[in-house]
Amino acid sequence: MDGIDLGIPKPRGATRVVVAMSGGVDSSVTAGLLKEAGYDTIGVTLQLYDHGQAVAKPGACCAGQDIRDARRVAERLGMPHYVLDFEERFRRAVIDDFADAYVAGETPIPCVRCNQRVKFRDLLDVARDLGADALATGHYVRRSVGPDGAELRCASDAARDQSYFMFATTPEQLDFLRFPLGDLDKDTTRRHAARLDLAVADKPDSQDICFVPTGGYAAVVERLRPGAVEPGDIVHVDGTVLGRHDGIIRYTVGQRRGLGIGGRSDADDPLYVVRLDAGRHRVIVGPRAALAVDRVEVRDVSWLVAPPSAALAVGVKLRSAQSPARARVEAAAAGRAVLHLDQPQFGVAPGQAAVFYDGDRVLGGGWIAAAG
The missing domain is CATH 2.40.30.10 (Translation factors)
Known part of the structure; x- marks a missing residue:
């Protein structure tokens, strides 16, 4: 039989695959290719948040229009589709962690936490409850089988590779997961979407953190942790106080622009954020060599x-x-x-x-x- 081979030793029609459908083109094509290949496919969409601008933002996932898009794709493909309310779990496991990390002077990656604590844990449990043999996602990574079991590898298209965001996947999860897009590039994925007549074929990719649709993460942190964001000094690595800031959450290590110290530099060497001292509410800056x-x-x-x-x-x-x-x-x-x-x-x-x-x-x- 033509199409994707998931390497599961059962007839495809008797192999149930749950597809994590975010409403975007990648997960929609994943569902379409598996359905076309003859697998018993079920689409599951997690509603992770539903507040204000995030619902209306084109290209975000897991809320509002994106859930409707996932439902439309499932209807087009003739496959069951379920929407599960994971808002509370997502808030505790991802959004709260995101806010606390910024307050602590760190630069978090909520997509990793979402994979680690929601998609590849809770959703994987849902897939098993539905009697699935595998959970498939639209990530651009590859899974191979070596002498010691399943292995996680970079996508064939280096420009789309998402392996960095998947490091927290466990061997047990990798046994159950499948990534049908790992050998494709994005242009090929979109051509498949058009060929399958999916309404999301031209839908733009998400560029922002899904629950920070405008990119204004500092405002989100201040809303979630009122009173935790305090002003402090901007200090050179030599100890000289250069200015003041409104909160370390607005800075990240390696930042050069927007430091709020009037463009000051060391001779011809611009200043960068070298580290963040959350305990003393200090932003430490210095020349690039200090990084x-x-x-x-x-x-x-x-x-x-x-x-x-x-x-x-x-x-x-x-x-x-x-x-x-x-x-x-x-x-x-x-x-x-x-x-x-x-x-x-x-x-x-x-x-x-x-x-x-x-x-x-x-x-x-x-x-x-x-x-x-």
Whole structure:
């Protein structure tokens, strides 16, 4: 039979696949390709929030129009579709964590938390309750099977690869998950959407955090944590106070523009945010050289392989858009690890992820706790 092969040893018509449908083109094409291939498909959409602007924002997911779009696609494909109210779970597991991280001087990645705590945990349980053999999503990553089981790999199209956001996937979850778009590029996905006559074929991609539709995350944090955002000093690394700020939540490590100190620089070297001191409400700034780090401490490490017993050479991504840097990772106690970078890296921000690779395979990753 033509079409996608999920590698499940059952007839396709007897293989039930739950598809996580956000209302966007990627998850819609995932559902369409699986249905076309003959699988018993069921669409599930999680309503994660429903407040004001987020509902009307084109390109956001999991609320309002996006839920209606997912329903329309399921009707077009002739497959069952369920909408589940996960607002309270999403608020506790993702939105509250997002706000607390900014107040603590970190730069969080809520998409990872959503995958880790909602989509690949609670939704996976729903899929099993529905008698599914697999949960499929529209992520651009690949799953392969090696001698020790399922492996997570980068997407074929490096420009669309989302493996950085999937590091917290567990081996048990990866056994159950499938990613049908991992070998496609976005243009091909949209051509499939048009061929399948899906109404979302030309729908724009989401660019913002789904529950921060205007990109104004500071206002969201202030609303969620009233009184927690306090003004403080902007301080040079040499100890000189250069100015004042209205809250560290408006700054991130590596930021150069909008510092609020009148364009001051060290000679010809502009100033950057070097670190955030949440306890003293200080924004520490300095020249670019002050951003360089070659040692990174990582917490809450998730491994998709056996944790190494000795220093392991890896490629590591410290931001989603960067290429992997060469490093050695040492596993430590209490779910921690230490990275020793072959070459200093700049703008390493606590709260971001450090994801370990062996070529195109994801070995694991965790949250940046400190760098120096």
